[in-house]
Amino acid sequence: MRVSVIIPTHNEAQAIERVLADLPSDITTEVIVVDSNSTDGTPEIAARAGARVIQEPRRGYGRACLTGLAAADSPDVVVFLDGDYSDRPSELPLLLAPIVDGRADITLGSRLHSQQSASALPWHQVFGNRLAATLIRLFYGLSISDLGPFRAGRADVLHALRLEEMTYGWAVEMILKGALAGYRVVEVPVSYHPRIGKSKISGTLKGTIGAAWFILTLIVRYYFRHRTAGTPRPA
Numbered sequence: 001m002r003v004s005v006i007i008p009t010h011n012e013a014q015a016i017e018r019v020l021a022d023l024p025s026d027i028t029t030e031v032i033v034v035d036s037n038s039t040d041g042t043p044e045i046a047a048r049a050g051a052r053v054i055q056e057p058r059r060g061y062g063r064a065c066l067t068g069l070a071a072a073d074s075p076d077v078v079v080f081l082d083g084d085y086s087d088r089p090s091e092l093p094l095l096l097a098p099i100v101d102g103r104a105d106i107t108l109g110s111r112l113h114s115q116q117s118a119s120a121l122p123w124h125q126v127f128g129n130r131l132a133a134t135l136i137r138l139f140y141g142l143s144i145s146d147l148g149p150f151r152a153g154r155a156d157v158l159h160a161l162r163l164e165e166m167t168y169g170w171a172v173e174m175i176l177k178g179a180l181a182g183y184r185v186v187e188v189p190v191s192y193h194p195r196i197g198k199s200k201i202s203g204t205l206k207g208t209i210g211a212a213w214f215i216l217t218l219i220v221r222y223y224f225r226h227r228t229a230g231t232p233r234p235a
Contacts, residue, residue: 001100002029004075004155005092006068007051008061009033012083013040015196019081020049022089027096030073033083034064042083062163062170069158079152084195086120087111087150094188095152104186105157106178109150111192120192128212132172132219139223140179144187147172147215157183168211169218176222 005028009016016033023031033046033053043053056067065080072078077099081089087109098104111121112129121129129146137143149171158174161181165173178185 001027001077001096002073002075003027003077003079003092003096004029004068004072005031005079005081005089006065006072007031007033007046007081007083008036008064008068009038009042009046009083010036011038011040011042012196013038013042013045015085016042016046016083017049018085018196019083019089020046020051024090024092027093029075032068032071034068034071036060036064060166060170061168062173063166065170066163066166069155069163072155075155077152078155078158080149082149082195086193086195087148088191088193091150091190092152094190095150098186098188099152099154103184105183106153106174106185107151108144108146108175108185108187109148109190110144110146110187111148111190112146113189114191120194128215132215135216135219136172136175136179139219140176142175142179142185144175144185146187147175148190148192150190153178165218168214172215172218173222176219180222 005023031051033051034056035043035053036056036059047053054067054071056064069078081087095107095109098107132147133144161177163173175185
């Protein structure tokens with residue numbers, strides 16, 4: 001199985017080397033770091049550590065993930081991982097197991113299954129994730145607890161979903177479209193730790209409010225839009 005790992009970065013020089021070092025080399029086919037205008041040497045550090053570095057000067061988390069997905073070299077599974085070392089790359093086998101076993105098409109790493117992991121998140125982020133997860137359960141019938149960034153998906157499924165959100169909403173778009181299309185979205189408990197460096201979203205009031213509003217309205221909007229227009233069904 002070919003596994004491509006995509007890591008969006010912006011000024012993650014303090015953490016990126018540790019992230020890359022902890023990825024299990026025996027199951028990782030390629031590592032793509034998609035860098036957005038870092039000024040602290042992140043791309044150079046990543047390249048020295050063996051990652052393929054792609055520059056994406058246009059802003060947006062979703063845009064970086066989609067750029068990496070488009071550049072991946074014929075993977076069977078694509079993994080998305082933040083570059084701040086808050087999730088542990090060594091837990092990659094936990095995410096891959098349900099896909100390898102044929103039980104899932106998309107897996108999500110949940111940071112809220114243990115009190116210790118949840119305590120590493122700001123209270124407003126925990127609240128926002130639980131609220132979003134509740135809305136997803138009500139509207140989409142999918143029982144999840146978290147919208148964590150550490151996730152994996154079959155490459156053919158990710159392409160079939162035609163993901164298009166460029167900013168905050170990309171991570172939740174994958175879940176919503178996957179649920180509406182009938183793909184198997186499975187949550188896997190993962191550990192979570194305080195990030196190295198300052199968060200670009202939850203670390204600022206503007207980022208927190210913007211992300212929360214965008215994600216919550218997206219959950220409602222996609223429900224009604226795709227119930228009317230239809231969403232690609234699994235092959």
